[in-house]
Amino acid sequence: MFRKILIANRGEIALRINRACQELGIRTVAIFSEADRDSPHVRQADEAFCVGPGPVPRSYLSIPNIISTALITGCEAVHPGYGFLAENARFAEICKDHGLVFIGPSPSVIAAMGDKATAKRVMREAGVATTPGSDILDSPAEALVAAREIGYPVLLKATAGGGGKGMRVVERAEDLERAFASATAEGEASFKDGRMYMEKLILNPRHIEVQVLGDEFGHVVHLGERDCSIQKPSHQKLVEEAPAPMLPERTRSALHEMAVRACRYVNYSNAGTLEFLVSGEEIYFMEMNTRIQVEHPVTEMVYGVDLVKEQIRIAAGEELGYEQKDLRSRGHAIECRINAEDARNNFAPAAGTLSKVVFPAGPGIRVDTHVHSGALIPPYYDSMLAKIVAYGDTREEAISRMERALRDTTIEGVNTTVDQCLEILATPEFREGRYHIGFLPSLLAAAAAG
Amino acid sequence: MPEELPQPELSARVRRLAQVFTETGLLRLRVERAGETIELGRRARAAAAYSDASANPDGERPRRYDAIKADLVGVFRLSRPAPAEGDVIRADRDLAIVEALGIRNPVRSMGTGRIVRIACKDGEPVEYGQTLFEIDRG
Numbered sequence: 001m002f003r004k005i006l007i008a009n010r011g012e013i014a015l016r017i018n019r020a021c022q023e024l025g026i027r028t029v030a031i032f033s034e035a036d037r038d039s040p041h042v043r044q045a046d047e048a049f050c051v052g053p054g055p056v057p058r059s060y061l062s063i064p065n066i067i068s069t070a071l072i073t074g075c076e077a078v079h080p081g082y083g084f085l086a087e088n089a090r091f092a093e094i095c096k097d098h099g100l101v102f103i104g105p106s107p108s109v110i111a112a113m114g115d116k117a118t119a120k121r122v123m124r125e126a127g128v129a130t131t132p133g134s135d136i137l138d139s140p141a142e143a144l145v146a147a148r149e150i151g152y153p154v155l156l157k158a159t160a161g162g163g164g165k166g167m168r169v170v171e172r173a174e175d176l177e178r179a180f181a182s183a184t185a186e187g188e189a190s191f192k193d194g195r196m197y198m199e200k201l202i203l204n205p206r207h208i209e210v211q212v213l214g215d216e217f218g219h220v221v222h223l224g225e226r227d228c229s230i231q232k233p234s235h236q237k238l239v240e241e242a243p244a245p246m247l248p249e250r251t252r253s254a255l256h257e258m259a260v261r262a263c264r265y266v267n268y269s270n271a272g273t274l275e276f277l278v279s280g281e282e283i284y285f286m287e288m289n290t291r292i293q294v295e296h297p298v299t300e301m302v303y304g305v306d307l308v309k310e311q312i313r314i315a316a317g318e319e320l321g322y323e324q325k326d327l328r329s330r331g332h333a334i335e336c337r338i339n340a341e342d343a344r345n346n347f348a349p350a351a352g353t354l355s356k357v358v359f360p361a362g363p364g365i366r367v368d369t370h371v372h373s374g375a376l377i378p379p380y381y382d383s384m385l386a387k388i389v390a391y392g393d394t395r396e397e398a399i400s401r402m403e404r405a406l407r408d409t410t411i412e413g414v415n416t417t418v419d420q421c422l423e424i425l426a427t428p429e430f431r432e433g434r435y436h437i438g439f440l441p442s443l444l445a446a447a448a449a450g
Numbered sequence: 451m452p453e454e455l456p457q458p459e460l461s462a463r464v465r466r467l468a469q470v471f472t473e474t475g476l477l478r479l480r481v482e483r484a485g486e487t488i489e490l491g492r493r494a495r496a497a498a499a500y501s502d503a504s505a506n507p508d509g510e511r512p513r514r515y516d517a518i519k520a521d522l523v524g525v526f527r528l529s530r531p532a533p534a535e536g537d538v539i540r541a542d543r544d545l546a547i548v549e550a551l552g553i554r555n556p557v558r559s560m561g562t563g564r565i566v567r568i569a570c571k572d573g574e575p576v577e578y579g580q581t582l583f584e585i586d587r588g
Contacts, residue, residue: 034578034579049523049575049577049578050523050577050578050579050580051523051577051578052578053578053579059578064522064550064551065522065523065550065578067551068522068523068524068550068551069523069577071551072523072524072525072575073575098551
């Protein structure tokens with residue numbers, strides 16, 4: 001096992017990784033930006049190094065300073081968390097070149113899955129159903145031909161895209177050229193990669209993802225699915241739950257089987273998530289995230305597995321030590337993302353000082369957070385303040401615990417998504433477990449219309 | 451088309467400007483005259499000037515100290531011959547290096563002055579923004 005790990009992240013996930021390391025008896029080195037000097041992740045690590053100023057490109061994405069920190073502090077491995085460098089194949093490669101273990105899959109798998117067009121091709125080869133779509137489109141003219149074959153409505157997507165950026169819904173041929181230009185520009189601006197591909201737009205699907213773990217010895221298991229269909233209009237997730245409600249068992253098994261098959265095909269090692277769109281009984285692979293996900297706690301709650309510890313053990317060369325038949329999902333878990341955002345104003349992010357923060361506690365409640373009363377929210381980073389997770393023996397119990405937990409939450413100083421989450425939980429659609437990715441945008445539109 | 455300066459005269463002018471440049475602690479200097487442009491620049495070393503009022507108990511004008519800070523993470527090593535506290539720097543010079551990923555990144559005095567404090571030990575790891583030297587600019 002490793003003796004010392006560098007945590008190349010901030011916020012709640014840096015604390016989450018630090019906790020796993022403490023429990024495994026591993027010393028930790030935190031990195032931080034000048035804006036995060038007083039953050040809890042800095043205090044809780046055994047050592048901490050400032051790697052740059054507040055803006056992300058000069059600190060949390062500063063590969064030379066991060067690698068240099070790992071080397072001079074004698075770290076053996078780097079945990080990238082999510083976001084920042086977590087899916088940067090070059091960073092994983094550089095870690096390897098400097099004798100550091102990157103806690104994640106191999107650079108070649110990260111690269112293959114990070115390129116959405118390549119990922120789809122690989123999945124098709126593995127026998128996983130993918131959305132009807134195109135290869136890379138070099139021009140609006142090529143896009144027009146592809147759209148005619150696939151059939152409108154179509155979704156134009158930047159091959160390097162994520163978080164809804166570089167993505168456009170096109171319903172008619174006459175809108176395609178303009179959408180192509182703006183999505184390409186957005187891809188260029190956000191990811192330095194404006195290459196586009198196209199997919200059939202599946203109307204009102206559910207976003208269901210499967211958690212997988214693979215080790216260096218070829219063992220692969222799944223840890224069930226999460227329903228992440230409650231998404232903001234920008235396609236960012238807000239509420240997630242495990243297991244997915246109202247899902248026919250046949251579809252559930254098919255999702256699990258496809259995820260495991262895909263991982264075996266690419267020799268996947270470490271934790272990963274395969275995201276699917278599910279429409280009726282149809283399943284379409286969307287993308288694979290080669291890292292720990294924000295919403296991993298709901299899986300941990302129902303499976304009783306510490307995914308971050310598993311990531312570290314696998315990276316250290318340990319065998320999984322259990323098989324699929326040893327894993328059982330029990331009960332139900334829901335996560336609400338508490339963001340510093342104004343839900344009534346297009347989820348505009350807010351920065352400022354949190355004058356008062358009180359988080360819930362009690363049976364079945366887990367709060368993963370990095371904020372506290374008096375904390376300053378810098379403008380440079382993600383707006384997520386906390387993840388509140390509620391567990392119950394049944395979905396009903398998990399919902400009522402979550403409602404209680406959200407009402408027990410006080411965050412003053414910035415707008416948050418607490419009330420929006422309560423509103424979602426109260427809807428008949430959510431309570432019955434019958435919702436799809438169009439649900440939250442239409443709920444918001446209805447609220448705006450008064 | 452402006453007439454080109456003979457090379458020796460150009461290099462002499464650049465040398466004179468470089469002298470002014472290093473003495474002032476400027477980061478960029480651009481001189482344009484009669485179609486001729488000389489531009490000098492250097493990397494910011496996150497140098498921060500501050501006053502040490504405690505050094506002036508008699509209420510004299512506070513002395514202006516510059517903190518020369520690390521702009522990367524690495525291992526601090528003093529230049530040879532090693533500078534010492536109290537040394538007077540008469541021209542811009544290397545004081546130390548910050549070694550990172552096998553690259554020796556020079557730490558310059560950014561002009562003249564007197565070394566008030568060497569804030570790191572030779573061979574010590576340093577982080578971004580850490581004060582390495584304090585210089586009295588007089």
